[in-house]
Amino acid sequence: MGIYSEREVQAVPMTFKRRWTDEAIRALVDQDKGLIDPRIYADQDLYEIELERIFARSWLLLGHEAHIPKTGDYLTTYMGEDPVIMVRQKDGSIKVFLNQCRHRGMRICRSDAGNAKAFTCTYHGWAYDIAGNLVNVPYEKEAFCDKKEGDCGFDKADWGPLQARVETYKGLIFANWDAEAPDLKTYLSDAMPYMDVMLDRTEAGTTVVGGMQKWVIPCNWKFAAEQFCSDMYHAGTMAHLSGVLSSLPPEMDLTQVQMSKNGSQFRAAWGGHGSGWFINDAAILMAVMGPKITQYWTQGPAAEKAAKRLNQMPTQTMFGQHMTVFPTCSFLPGINTIRSWHPRGPNEVEVWAFVVVDADAPEDIKEEFRRQNIRTFNAGGTFEQDDGENWVEIQRGLRGHKAKSAPLCAQMGLNVPNKSNPDFPGKTAYVYAEEAARGMYHHWARMMSEPNWETLKP
Numbered sequence: 001m002g003i004y005s006e007r008e009v010q011a012v013p014m015t016f017k018r019r020w021t022d023e024a025i026r027a028l029v030d031q032d033k034g035l036i037d038p039r040i041y042a043d044q045d046l047y048e049i050e051l052e053r054i055f056a057r058s059w060l061l062l063g064h065e066a067h068i069p070k071t072g073d074y075l076t077t078y079m080g081e082d083p084v085i086m087v088r089q090k091d092g093s094i095k096v097f098l099n100q101c102r103h104r105g106m107r108i109c110r111s112d113a114g115n116a117k118a119f120t121c122t123y124h125g126w127a128y129d130i131a132g133n134l135v136n137v138p139y140e141k142e143a144f145c146d147k148k149e150g151d152c153g154f155d156k157a158d159w160g161p162l163q164a165r166v167e168t169y170k171g172l173i174f175a176n177w178d179a180e181a182p183d184l185k186t187y188l189s190d191a192m193p194y195m196d197v198m199l200d201r202t203e204a205g206t207t208v209v210g211g212m213q214k215w216v217i218p219c220n221w222k223f224a225a226e227q228f229c230s231d232m233y234h235a236g237t238m239a240h241l242s243g244v245l246s247s248l249p250p251e252m253d254l255t256q257v258q259m260s261k262n263g264s265q266f267r268a269a270w271g272g273h274g275s276g277w278f279i280n281d282a283a284i285l286m287a288v289m290g291p292k293i294t295q296y297w298t299q300g301p302a303a304e305k306a307a308k309r310l311n312q313m314p315t316q317t318m319f320g321q322h323m324t325v326f327p328t329c330s331f332l333p334g335i336n337t338i339r340s341w342h343p344r345g346p347n348e349v350e351v352w353a354f355v356v357v358d359a360d361a362p363e364d365i366k367e368e369f370r371r372q373n374i375r376t377f378n379a380g381g382t383f384e385q386d387d388g389e390n391w392v393e394i395q396r397g398l399r400g401h402k403a404k405s406a407p408l409c410a411q412m413g414l415n416v417p418n419k420s421n422p423d424f425p426g427k428t429a430y431v432y433a434e435e436a437a438r439g440m441y442h443h444w445a446r447m448m449s450e451p452n453w454e455t456l457k458p
Contacts (some may be wrong), residue, residue, distance in 0.1 A: 001160060003153070006267060008059075010398060012162070014450070018045065018282055019045055019352035020043075020045055020046060020049060020050050020229070022448075022449035022450070023078050023449070024342060025046070025049070025445060025448045025449040026445050026446075026449045028040050028445060029321075029441040029442060029444065029445040031438040031439075031441065031442040032439060033273050033411075034406070034409060034410045034411030034412075035406075035407040035409070035410065035411075035442055036407060036408045036410050037069060037404075037407055038353055038398055038403065038404045038407070038408055039220065039230075039404050040441075040444070041220040041222060041223065041346065041394075041395065041447060042220065042347065042398040042399075043324060043346060044345070044346055044396070045215075045345040046346070047345060049448055050080075050343070050448065051080050051081060051343075053275055053448050053451065054080075054082075054327055054444070054447050054448065054449050055079060055080030055082075055311075055327070055343070056080065056177045056178060057176070057178040057181055057185050057447065058078075058173060058176065058181070058187075058326065058327050058447070059167070059174040059175070059176045059181070059188075060079050060080070060175055060176065060327070060328060060329070061172060061174055061189050061325070061328065061340045061342070061402040062075070062077050062084070062086050062096065062174065062175055062331035062340070063075050063086060063172075063173050063174045063212075063354070063357060064171050064172060064173065064208045064338075064354065065076065065094075065168060065171050065172075065200070066171070066207045067086075067113070067208060067212075067354075068086060068087065068088040068094070068172075068300075069088070070088060070115065071088055071089065071090050071092075071117050071130075072088065072115045072116050072117055072130055073088045073113075073114075074085070074109065074113060074114060074115070074116055074130070075086070076099055076109055076110075076111065076112055076113065077340075077342075077352065078340075078342045078350075079164065079177065079205060080342075080343060080412070081343065081344065082098060082177075083098070083099035083100065084096050084097060084098055084099050084106060084147050084164065084174070084175070085099045085108065085109050085132075085323060085365040086221050087116075087118070087131075089130065089131060089132045090130075093166075094166050094168070095130070095163065095166065096133055096163070096164040096166050096173075096175040097132035097160070097161040097162060097163045097164065098161040098162040098163075098164075099161070100161055100162075100279075101121040101123065101124075101125070101126050101128075101161070101162060102125065102126075102134070102159040102160065103121065103124055103126050104123060104426050105366065106119055106122065106123040106124075107121075107133070108120075108128055108161065109237070110122065112212075114115065115214075117376070118128075118129065118130065118135065119349075120284070123237070124138065125137075125289045126138075126140040126159075126375045126406075128160065128161070128167065132160050132161050132163060133156075133291045134156040134157070134159045135155070135156065137154075137156060137209075140154065141260050151371050158444050161236055162178050162312075163178070164176060165178075165181075166175070166178070167183065167184035167185075168184075169184060169185070169192070169195070169199070170196070170199040170200055170206070170417070171205050171207075171356070172199070172329075172338075174329075178453075179211055180424055180453045181224060181281070181453065182457055182458060183454075184208075184421045184458060185336050186269060187458075188271070188325065189268045189269055189270045189271045189273065189458060190268055190275070190425065190426045191266075191268045191271065191273035191274075191323075191325060193310070193312050193313060193425050194266055194275045194321075194323055195323065195325070196310055196317050196330060197299075197310060197318060197321060197333045198321075198333035198334075198336060198356070198358075198450060200309060200310065201305065201306035201309065201310070201358055202302070202303065202305055202306065202309070202359070202360055203309075204356075204358065204359035204360035205359050206356040206357060206358060206359055207294035207356065207359040208354055208355065208356055208374040209355050209356075209357050209366050209367075209369060209370045210285075210354065210355050210370045210373070212352055212353070212354050212376075213351075213352070213353045213378045214350065214351065214353075214379075215238060215350075215351050215378075215380060216344070216348060216349070216350050216351070216397075217348070217349050217350070217351060217378075217388045217391060217392060218347060218348050218392055218395055219287050219347070219361050219388075219391035219394065219395040220343075220346055220347065220349065220391075220395060221327075221328060221342075221343045221347060221349040222441075222444070223394060224330065224349060224351070224387075224389040224391060224440075225324050225327060225328055225330060225440065226324070226339055226390075226437050226440055227322075227325070227387065227392075228248040228322045228323060228324040228330035228332070229272075229273070229274035229275070229322075229323070229324035229326075229330070229436050229440050230265065230274050230276060230324075230433075230434055230435070230436035230440065231276075231322070231430050231434075231437070232263065232265070232276040232277075232278070232322065232432060233388075233412065233432050234318070234390070235259070235284060238347075254349070260281035260284070260286070260319075260320075260431075261278065261358070261432075262278060262279045262281060262419060262431070263276065263277055263278040263279050263281075263320075263430070263431025264276070264277065264279065264421040264428045264429065264430065265277075265413075265428060265429045265430065265435055265436050266424065266426050266427065266428050266436065266440060267325070267426070267427045267428075267429065267435045267436045267438075267439040268289070268426065268427075268436075269426060269427065269458075270443075270458040271325075271326055271348070271443060271445030271458070272326030272327070272420065272440040272441075272442070273324060273325035273326050274323070274324060274416065274435075274436025274440055275277055275321060275322065275324075276321070276322055276323075276436065276437055277318040277319060277321040277349075277431065278318075278319045278320045278431060279317050279319070279431075280317050280319075281284060281319055282294055282298055282319045282427075283336050284319060284320035285297065285298075285319045285335075287318055288320075288333055288335055288372070288376050288377075288383060289334065289335055289368075289369075289372045289376070290318045290368075290372060291364075292365070292368050292408075293334075293368055293372060296361070296365050297334050297357075298316065298319075301360060301421075302308075302361065303316060305341055312425060313423065313424050313425055314423055314424075317331075318421075319334065320332075320334070320335040321334060324440070325445070326440060326444075327340070327341075328340050328341040332377070335373065335376070335377060335407075336355050336356050336357060336369055336373070337354075337355055337373050337377040337378075338353065338354055338355070339351055339353035339354075340352045347395055349433065351379075353369055353377070353378060354429060355369055355373045357369045362384065371387075374431070385447075410434045410437050410441070411434065412432060412434040413429045413430055413432075413433025413434055413435050414434075414438075416430060416433070418434065436453045437440060
């Protein structure tokens with residue numbers, strides 16, 4: 001017997017015995033009636049299907065170009081639960097490949113970030129260049145040859161780690177395992193103008209301030225993604241009373257705070273993306289970020305430049321914007337926290353968050369964004385803890401049998417006609433609605449039940 005290459009060995013197709021049929025999955029979400037089956041947040045079998053049909057087929061946020069500015073700079077992160085390495089190449093491009101040695105599956109790189117000329121597996125010493133090519137195998141001739149001279153039949157080119165597709169959008173780096181998936185801009189659909197509110201305010205683009213913050217929340221990833229996609233309701237009612245109170249000057253109390261009732265929500269035409277914002281009321285931005293950032297975001301040269309660049313919609317009237325690019329890229333323009341919700345089973349999510357700022361912003365503004373995000377939207381932030389506590393309690397309740405037996409209500413705005421706002425592009429609704437949530441869960445159900453891009457594509 002000789003050495004067989006990867007190309008010569010026909011891999012057995014990955015098949016799983018499922019208790020969920022495609023029809024049963026589609027029945028979990030009813031966008032027309034506004035009903036969500038709670039089992040989507042807690043079922044292990046559904047989660048395994050998510051890893052295959054959502055996280056192995058979607059464009060996933062991995063980081064910002066400023067995280068890896070120089071040749072050999074790398075960041076180790078995740079696509080779903082698959083560990084990956086994101087590396088800047090000699091030609092300025094970016095490679096993303098599975099952080100898995102093809103010999104026995106050990107991680108190729110065990111550091112969070114750094115600069116490297118090569119990666120060497122610490123188990124048996126297989127070495128890979130920064131493009132993911134296998135370049136050295138210890139005792140290659142002795143271990144893999146059946147003859148003393150000539151070609152031994154073992155081709156290192158066959159044994160590099162799996163490579164993902166990589167595309168960027170205005171500084172953000174996305175990757176996708178699926179060769180058949182649409183390109184990134186097609187995938188983003190008509191959501192791009194809403195992303196630009198944060199990413200394209202200046203010709204200088206954005207840069208990152210501070211490090212990557214990481215923490216774990218014992219809840220399903222969809223609670224976090226949906227809130228950033230669609231839920232201004234929690235901010236306007238109960239969820240952030242403690243966060244708002246902590247931000248008030250000593251002479252004020254909550255009776256003097258009025259949350260806005262004027263705003264809109266956006267639901268993407270395709271893809272499950274969504275956003276929401278208040279209109280002509282900066283109170284929420286002031287409560288979270290304080291007067292210095294509020295003034296920078298709304299007045300002066302930087303705000304005027306942004307308004308001219310983003311003239312497709314009235315950005316100077318938008319406050320407290322929240323947004324999710326399906327499935328797990330979420331951010332808050334004006335606060336400028338960006339995060340990926342890395343799933344860790346149906347009952348846990350690992351949050352990776354960083355802060356972006358206009359690259360040409362004054363240094364004191366960059367520092368103020370960093371400082372205010374530490375206070376409000378990192379692991380110990382006042383607003384972040386408000387959100388996490390709610391998600392944790394929901395997930396804890398879903399351990400029960402009866403808690404998963406009745407549908408949840410997602411009907412806000414369902415029977416409220418004529419709430420679209422012609423000042424903003426795409427399909428819009430009232431700010432206190434669940435139009436974007438219904439869009440997100442409808443797309444979730446489609447990706448979970450449609451294995452072929454011929455039916456799923458935009």
